[in-house]
Amino acid sequence: MSGRIEGKTALVTGGAGGIGWAICRRFAAEGAQVICADITAPGDFPPEGVEHRNLDIADESAVSSAFARLGAEWDSLDILVNAAGIEIEKTIEDTTLEEWNHSFAVNVTGTFLTSKFALPLLRKGDGASIINFGSYDGFIADPGLAAYCATKGAVHALTRAMACDHGPEGIRVNAICPGYVDTPMLQSFFTGDGSGGGGRSIDALQQAVRDVHPMRTYGTPDDVANLVLWLASDEARYASGQLWVLDGGLSAQVQQMRL
């Protein structure tokens, strides 16, 4: 038994996405049984220990029946990772009500629904861990990402609230707040209108973005999966109610004066 979460059960929403898929693979490699829940199928064939299931986390009846099915299959759920998220690159003026509601439906309501329906199964184990996805954008704003910033601020507050309410039941709740991580979402940001790229090549823009980071690089999905793994494992048994910023030092800085 060498796996750090050997024998644990885990469900990862957004499991087919850039970060979610890295988490699913890492969990399986460390001995867990993993459900990759997503509205789309992963691009790669799932490794042993990972099973994809279609799930729209914003649909209450779908979430309810997904956990009812899981309850019939598993004695308990040990780890819930709420990694599903979307971003809309607009100011509030350009954001339609439909877009705003969709952002909240996935990023906030989705986290609420999966956590709510997972709780009975999370209580049955010997200590459980919920890992939500906040963002450094929940603390400081990126321009032209208003709804996204607001949803992540909501996830941060929800994380603390859930930690308070369910800590006594042996359930730890934390949020990871990534900065720039190399995912399809980031590539979309680089090429989108919100990036202010000013017609430069994407390569030049990416290098410039790396240079602003104290570590001179942006993160990979595996960097995030490493922290998720720790928070999911028993090594983190005293960690709860916290927001874990993982951004290569980006937000430790004041905006840079060009010298």
Place this chain on the structure above:
Amino acid sequence: MQLASKHALVTGGRQGIGRGIVHAFLREGATVLTCGRGDRPDDLPDACGWHRTDVASPEQVAHLAKATGALDILVNNAGVQVEKTVEDSTDADWELVMGVNARGVFNCCRAFLPLLRKGGSIINIGSISGQVADPEMALYNASKAFVHGLTRSIAVDHGPHIRCNAICPGWIETGMLDAGFTLADEPEVAREEALRRHPVRRFGKPEDIAEMAVWLASDLAGFANGQLFTIDGGLTAASPLQPGFC
């Protein structure tokens, strides 16, 4: 006149933010004293008293306290900056920066707490640099974080009688800011770009900080205690990484 009949001491009133606070306090009817390491500045208003004091010296601060008497408002504004990383910082840099910015605030708080009347207000000048790091300002950044921690401690320990808060200025048009731009390869370009990073599209003025100091000093702020008030034109509300500026 929001500060009528109040007595105030503002450290470091020779120039910049300290001088702005002196002017605002006088305008609001306070009796104001200020201090600094050198002689009285020629352009200091006659109504404002001047003491030659190095706040880094406990003896000089004790002497100042003896000469001052009862106070309603203490503003710990005196500060210095050295633009170096930890590796390049000398012992003399430590003595200077921590001496004035950290020990100076401690010296004044310790000496003047017994002299502050009930309802008194201590206002420390912290910095956004105490929350997020300015590059190559290691000791300065750390000294301001000290100020933030001390602010909360005083608020907690001495709460019933006095209030203690900190103002965290961003980039304010003072000699300190100009010194930063002169280090740039193209000072005008750097200045223009820095302006674009401020959502309000300007730098702060000493008066912007002084108006917050007036409010914190006044009885209108009677429930404000132990907090850090950032005034930076929105600079630190935005990510340090803005692809449009890369």
